[in-house]
Amino acid sequence: GQDRSGAGLFRQRLRHGGDLRPCLRAERRMLLKQPEKGDDMKRTLSLAQAVEAAGILFELNTDEKGALAIAARAGLPCESPEERAAFLWEWRAYVHAAVLYGLMVQAPNVVVVEYLRATRAILGRLGYEAEQTEAFVDGAFRAYTDPMVRTQTQECPAVFFQRLLGKAIADVPAQTVALVSGVMAMVMSATLDKLEQYDYALE
Numbered sequence: 001g002q003d004r005s006g007a008g009l010f011r012q013r014l015r016h017g018g019d020l021r022p023c024l025r026a027e028r029r030m031l032l033k034q035p036e037k038g039d040d041m042k043r044t045l046s047l048a049q050a051v052e053a054a055g056i057l058f059e060l061n062t063d064e065k066g067a068l069a070i071a072a073r074a075g076l077p078c079e080s081p082e083e084r085a086a087f088l089w090e091w092r093a094y095v096h097a098a099v100l101y102g103l104m105v106q107a108p109n110v111v112v113v114e115y116l117r118a119t120r121a122i123l124g125r126l127g128y129e130a131e132q133t134e135a136f137v138d139g140a141f142r143a144y145t146d147p148m149v150r151t152q153t154q155e156c157p158a159v160f161f162q163r164l165l166g167k168a169i170a171d172v173p174a175q176t177v178a179l180v181s182g183v184m185a186m187v188m189s190a191t192l193d194k195l196e197q198y199d200y201a202l203e
Helices: 007-017 021-029 047-061 064-074 081-106 109-117 119-124 130-149 153-165 174-196
Strands: 043-045 198-200
Touching: 043 047, 047 081, 047 109, 047 119, 047 174, 047 198, 064 081, 064 174, 081 109, 081 119, 081 130, 081 153, 081 174, 109 119, 119 130, 130 153, 153 174, 174 198
Parallel strands: 043 198
Antiparallel strands: none
16 A cells, blocks of 8 residues: 555655665654554544653654664764764654644644643653753754744754754755655654544543
């Protein structure tokens, strides 16, 4: 059947960049399993289940091993603990914003609010302290949500490179830009697709 995860588009966009199969395998492992063929029934989620599903989407798309594999494949700094932490900080902020955007598009407002309220718990499970969580929300997370709420998601890679590398996107190698932009687009597409598969029965 047709691959609706975005991987086909990803391959097409990045064909000029060499063999990306290792990156694609790592990224596919981070995406939620699609429904079985012929299963057209939407699963109905309560408020708590909807927030849990959004949290799972965040966790799957920020798996540390898979995310760092993407960084390495893109040629981004990820050798030292500080470099890895900086990359993961930005990547997690982007994915958190992408899940929030997906909820804004597909789910009732109350789910969006409750997912935002869960930020401290989500980041706490990753080892961030309260002060770090506050800095995350006010800094990186806000930097990615701004273009998303303006429906200018194509600006996110430029935000990512400016924040991570201190460089304008025009000054970043084209293959790095193509790979990171492609994975970002695939995460966004998969998040929207997955959240569209649910109905929401809220109390």
